[in-house]
Amino acid sequence: MLSHSGGLGRLGLLTVCFTLPVFLGGLLVGPLLDRFDKRYVLAADSVLRGAAVASIPVAAVLGRVPTALPFVVAATYGLLKMVPLAGFPAAIPDLVRAERLDAANALESLGFGLAGMIGPALAGLLLAVVGAETVLVFDAASHALFAWTALAVRRPLGPDRPSAADRVEPGAARAGLAGLLRDRVLVTTTVAFMAFNIAEGMSMVTGPWLARTELPGGPRSLGLLLAALSVGELVGAAASGALSPGAHRIRAMAPGLALLVGTTGVRRAAPGRAVG
Template identity: 30%
Template structure:
């Protein structure tokens, strides 16, 4: 009886799910993903040279935080208009080929920015126009980019792949600004713009080396127009509460949380008086926080659901923003930005992964385009609003106010409004049923 009882007791205990750092990095077991990740890391590091240099030189030329906010508008506004086309391209064509075309366009825009500055021209509106040209290709690029990640790994490793894709972006955010600070202080903006253009060759080489994905875009009739396909995606999203919640969280981050990435320019120049090097270190702190959070967001802790991760990420995001806005000194501000960067990755990666896991494969590109468009619209709105408030009230009250609103919004989402609750981020995968989902 004891033997039977012991056997029964042993069999009744389920095996522990895999966890730990090695498990969170499991997407690297796949050759195509590793090649893509390395190329993207190098290219995005170059992109962050430009992302820091443009607002820096604009603030030097104009002395206005509002102009810094305009960078976000011109960087993301084209993506808002071209998002439906980008989503249709991602679902109708081989995503690898789409990425080759869009990345080439972004490289051309980057080299034009370098040529403009190297020629001695210093016109703010022309700088913004070139930012907008890069933003146009970026808007076409993003739906295929985010959907392409799911083509490189099996579904069981998708959370790891999505999170590691966010990691390389944020690792680039840590390294790129630090290099930009050195370049701006020692050699000037021209070198930062030039190296950004060169960096695109790495991701283009990676896309060329990737093989075996085939026609990665799901079969969608080319006879359907872009408007009809996009309308189908909107109807689909309306019936999926989990995706709606992810869009709402993206808006909160865009309007309240993301502008701090641009306003570090104002804090470095007008609050802490640290110059280009100090600005680079502030932005590097944001990336370091994201890197430190990677094991958490990529599934290294098996008991942590996406909804719980986003819930606490939003709460601490608000607290960290208040701490940065009220920072008594530069060192305290740097540590606060480490927390901001970690919370940003936890929240954005969490909602992005949730959508990737929930959405039907046949609509993946278009739904990701909708999510990107919502984020794209909220980023410049937040940047312009907080840039204007910074000119009016000052940078400290603006960031502290944004943090307080973020904290209040997170508490309201935790309590929930009908279907709009953060726990909907854990909704299951749609098995490609074309009929609208019923309200659960």
């Protein structure tokens, strides 16, 4: 049970298995997308992740889900996480004309945000109705559907052939990296996003605990929590696009981060104690 320390510890380990391979996968995604047709890369990613997800209901039908299997599935998912996150934006310029690129990017972001709202809420509802194994079957089927749609794209999404002028010598690459590390804004922003991702990983652990111990509804509450997260991301993206922070874009992030820290720092008061 998630309310017990052992269950919460296993959930934390599951989150580590999901998040830790993302770095390694991110290093591999760029060369894959640069070398192979993006349709095949995206389809292969979807097939592999769908097979990983389907392994749990298959094992349940056969009699018993091995204890280590959910952790292996989480690690597989994390390793491949960056494939669609990098592959979708990289494929858009090959699919639309230059004058429609901004609109296509906006539609991709909108679709991603809407799916992030609908998916968790629907999963939470289905968990309470049909059970976890059946929900994972639907999840695996959605991966198979995406693989089919990726392969149905008729236009090749092959890699760009670099010209001689585009090739970078090793020494120039090292000098460029040193220059990036001296960029205070870039380094500060990177560290800030790393810290934010650490906090988001923690929320992946505390979310199920809240749904289990503090909120009614169990899986449905967890689905609504994740859907609310996507709603906030969508609203925040729209607000960021509508506002004009001028030259101080980094400072403009501070109020939102302060609000995040303030709201997550509030805990339920025990009898006779103040909230703090």
